[in-house]
Amino acid sequence: MRLRSRHLVAIASLEPDEVELILDTAESFAEVGTREIKKVPTLRGKTVVNFFVEPSTRTRSSFELAEKRLSADAVNFSANSSSFVKGETLLDTARNLEAMVPDFIVIRHSEAGAPHFLARHSSCSIINAGDGAHEHPTQALLDAFTIRRRRPLRGLRVTIVGDILHSRVARSNILLLSKMGAQVTVCGPPSLMPPRIEALGCSATHDVDRSIEGADVVMALRLQLERMTRGYLPSLREYAKLYGLDSRRMQRAAPDAIVMHPGPMNRGVEITGDVADGERSVILEQVTNGVAVRMAVLYLLAGEVEREAAA
């Protein structure tokens, strides 16, 4: 069993057995993360360029930790220090990065499709760390991993609440969870729901209480506060009241339901503090698992590259 591509650009192009492979491999790396020395020599001598054209704390550092735990060398690029300010095209910057012959480029970009574009033109492995409102595949994989450690994905009822329209996390999660046999419902205000979202394999509603009814997993999405100033929302207070996860609302979920959030959280807006910190919350487990899942992705893609080189 192996991955079919040396890139990870979208959940959309993964088969269910590839998802299983990544999640199973992540289990081994999660075990490494509990040892006193969390480092393995797996990718010694390999180089990863972390090419972040959009600011990020947790995803960049989660990748960087994963790289260092695998003994790879990490070189960071960020938008501010990049030559994008000098007007170079993405393709030229990517070709330049690639000409330095790294083994991986991890890219976050504000434009949907940027990682696909690179993968088409690149001889090294491309990993999408979030592209515009399109996909964030490692986030969906770490979410699936976190859920699967609690219960099987097949048949599970998962509800995603919030700004579905702008959320690459929602998109990747819908694709991955429905692919693995879960029933996904998305819920948000009419102005923040994309038309025809059901085509991704989920059901959609504006009624948050009904959407949570009996759910095994409830995932709140981060609300980009600038949405309000752009007229998507009347007020934060209104949003919190109508769509925020609070303990009263969570009573509608299954008795053993878990609560997730991709972070960073706006406490008191999309989720209340008591729910975020409560017994059902697996929000910090998501963060911990992110490192293990990214180690698994790097490890498996490295294997693909070697296989291609040997062929």
Next chain:
Amino acid sequence: MRLRSRHLVAIASLEPDEVELILDTAESFAEVGTREIKKVPTLRGKTVVNFFVEPSTRTRSSFELAEKRLSADAVNFSANSSSFVKGETLLDTARNLEAMVPDFIVIRHSEAGAPHFLARHSSCSIINAGDGAHEHPTQALLDAFTIRRRRPLRGLRVTIVGDILHSRVARSNILLLSKMGAQVTVCGPPSLMPPRIEALGCSATHDVDRSIEGADVVMALRLQLERMTRGYLPSLREYAKLYGLDSRRMQRAAPDAIVMHPGPMNRGVEITGDVADGERSVILEQVTNGVAVRMAVLYLLAGEVEREAAA
């Protein structure tokens, strides 16, 4: 002999024997720094997150060099690239960093108390790299180490001149040096002296010439130039004339007195170039010693963590 905590957040909570232990350990690492290969495998496989929410060149790089010389993996966070811009709370960011299971978090923060706050909530070791106007414990330790290499701390007369009010360096130095038996005098313009500073264990005066009289160590503090625009000071020229260290003023000190400055210096303001570069100056020794002292702190705290884990 060991440290009593796995955190280093304040000089205030160190006992004299712990200070001695750190300074003695730093001697060994200072010796490592004179070898052709300055790297030891002590912290191989350990991860340090350098979490700097306030800009810093020398402290961040001094820690990073210390970490790399101990073979630890260093991951840098800075305020600009952090999700603080996205409105997350310090506690949530800290919990997230900690959920990635680093071994150490080195934190610099503009708010006094931030490292204490983290230490209370964190399962990894927290090292304070400067919090607001509160404490900068590794600076005080490297200052004490630098002085101690020249002469014993007990009974030494140390004068600290400048903006005492806003200086975490002054505060940590007063606490550490008085704890170790030195007599500390602080001196600065009335607008830049905190009330009741004597409670920390020093004497205080506005008369700079008298404060330097017979001193074994004279430490000039950096003057934050923005203090003037905020009305604390009439003019730089006035400050330099009244409180700047110059060679004439230094003649009042003990014949073998040394001159210190935590950097970066405003030459011609709080210190003249000839004093900064003169025979009595140990300013660059402070920088060199900073790496050794930070290696000692990391090494000793790592021991504490192991001890706790074994218990």
Next chain:
Amino acid sequence: MRLRSRHLVAIASLEPDEVELILDTAESFAEVGTREIKKVPTLRGKTVVNFFVEPSTRTRSSFELAEKRLSADAVNFSANSSSFVKGETLLDTARNLEAMVPDFIVIRHSEAGAPHFLARHSSCSIINAGDGAHEHPTQALLDAFTIRRRRPLRGLRVTIVGDILHSRVARSNILLLSKMGAQVTVCGPPSLMPPRIEALGCSATHDVDRSIEGADVVMALRLQLERMTRGYLPSLREYAKLYGLDSRRMQRAAPDAIVMHPGPMNRGVEITGDVADGERSVILEQVTNGVAVRMAVLYLLAGEVEREAAA
């Protein structure tokens, strides 16, 4: 055979045999760059501070990759995070960096002469990564290396087109290529040609078509777009028409001529896309070779330091 200095601050101070030594050494490192594991233990335990006081993507990352492939530890400083914002002088910052006892400081600075200044005051090796409009020696070395892999430098006809006035790349290339026996012609608009440039060892013209006639190598320089707003140029369209490299113009060059550009490119301004991506272009080879050449420079300078230490 060895280098005569432990610094690399300018092509002007290299002898032809030293250039040959660097280029020959780079051949070995270029071979390392084709292996599956591109890392060698040559500089294990050595520390390099990358001190970039002017933004840079490719040069900083090329150096960082070179350092990591040699197993050195790299610590990055950039202008934004540096204490320059706090008003410290270059000399004081440099002394501070040096007091932390790194083995190398790689410096990029907007002021011509900054690396010389550091080298005069520094006990570690200084490498100039570009200083103002003065020199960019590793760029010229990688350009020479790229050309030499195609044909011998002696007697070669090289034309450099563009903003000669502000280009450290042009200056270092003229010095290096003329030193190695090539005939260099520079060409640009009158407002962007320095007076007496011929003194560096080249001929100069404003007639781009004649300058390219029979050339073996044509190098287009990046046009800093802000030149226009400062009145050096009437319009981009005008510049592209009069001085841009296009396929029609390239027909005047030797049949096997190669095209170079130091990047980042303004496609459609100083070079057309079809020329940049055409068969004659070695622009991406330049990037790849940059890592090997910088590895060679670091390796050879480390040898000088050891020799001095042993002496």
